Amino acid sequence: MNNKKRYNNKKKSILKIGCFLGVINIIISIIDIITNIENIDFLIANNLIAFICILGICRMKIWAIFTYIAVFVVNQVILVLCNQWVFFQTLLPLIVISIALKKIDEMGL
Numbered sequence: 001m002n003n004k005k006r007y008n009n010k011k012k013s014i015l016k017i018g019c020f021l022g023v024i025n026i027i028i029s030i031i032d033i034i035t036n037i038e039n040i041d042f043l044i045a046n047n048l049i050a051f052i053c054i055l056g057i058c059r060m061k062i063w064a065i066f067t068y069i070a071v072f073v074v075n076q077v078i079l080v081l082c083n084q085w086v087f088f089q090t091l092l093p094l095i096v097i098s099i100a101l102k103k104i105d106e107m108g109l
Helices: 002-035 040-058 062-081 088-102
Strands: none
Touching: 002 040, 002 088, 040 062, 040 088, 062 088
8 A cells, every 4th residue: 555655646746847847837938028028918817827727737637737738729829920939938838738648547627
């Protein structure tokens, strides 16, 4: 029984690393908000929703994963349309999404 608990803690620690990367991505986006005044309303709303989703992923909720994916896709489309898309902005969210999708079978609603 003790080995099973240790194994579950390792699996949850990977998810916590993904959540930490998500928070780092939000912090980087906040720095972008400070330097980019053009889309400030969109960026604030996007970061607020992303932060709620990261909290949901940390609490192992399935809705948070799909909401985070939807926000990520909408964000990327808007950035492409505004000619502000940067490849680096996709790396951390894709890592968070891949970690979360690996753990989706352990999550609840």
